[in-house]
Amino acid sequence: MTQVLIAYASKMGSTKEIADAIGVELLRLGVSADVRDVANVTTLDGYDTVVLGSAVYAGRWRPEASRFVKRHAPALAARRVWLFESGWVGKRPETITPSPFAAKWAGRIGAPPPTVFGGRLDPKLATGPIDRLLAKRMPGDARDWDEILAWTRTLAVALTADREEHR
Ligand SMILES: Cc1cc2nc3c(=O)[nH]c(=O)nc-3n(C[C@H](O)[C@H](O)[C@H](O)COP(=O)(O)O)c2cc1C
Incomplete structure (x- = not known):
């Protein structure tokens, strides 16, 4: 039985909400999945597949996501892993590329490069002065739920194909 960890x-x-949506869609498709804050994940035991997603700040993943990849690199390399990140807000950029560090880690653990989703900036939810300033200057929600759910369905299809192959 496939057991998926969705760590965010x-x-x-906003990235937590993306992770929640992925979890709900996987469950709807019959794939067993847990959604957890990456800071609270101490072991990957019990999971054969990991979906790891981070918000991007100043061109980098959140520190707890980076720590998680470094700490669990061998365990991640032994599992099926998909990565995503969420960041850009406003007009969709013409070329969308994952943050360089995350792309490098993906290579190290044998995962495909992170998929990039849009993000959200909301002054009411911003925590520090810099975040609030940026959120006031360019508020918006660029998360495309159809895109996120379509991506999730490709994961479910790949997992089902794996299951059939190993029967
Ligand atoms: C101070 C600050 C810096 C940011 N830097 C980047 C960045 O370098 N690249 C990017 O794509 N998005 C950047 N963003 C946008 C966030 O990634 C986006 O708002 C994201 O949805 C936040 O995710 P969270 O709500 O899960 O924290 C930045 C946002 C703030 C407030």
Whole structure:
């Protein structure tokens, strides 16, 4: 039985909401999944697949997500892993590329490069002065739920194909 861990690193909540949506969709498709804050995950025992997502701040993943990859690199390399990150807000950029560090880690653990989703900036949810300033200057929600759910369905299809192969 496939057991998926969806681990997220989120400061203002929008990446957590993406992780929750992925979890709900996987469960709807019959895939067993737990959604957890990456800071609270101490072991990958019991999971054969990991979906790891982080918000991007100043071009980098959240520190707890980076720590998680470094600490669990061998365990991640032994599992099926998909990565995503969430960041850009406003007009969709013409070229969307994952943050360089995350792309490098993906290579190290044998995972495909992170998929990049849009993010959200909301002054009401911003915590520190810099976050609030930026959120006031360019508020918006660029998360495309159809895109996120379509991506989730490709994961479910790959997991089902794996299951059939190992029967
Ligand atoms: C101070 C600050 C710096 C940010 N830097 C980046 C960045 O370098 N690249 C990017 O794509 N998004 C950047 N963002 C946008 C956030 O990644 C986006 O708001 C994201 O959805 C936040 O996720 P969270 O709500 O899970 O914390 C930044 C936001 C703030 C407030």
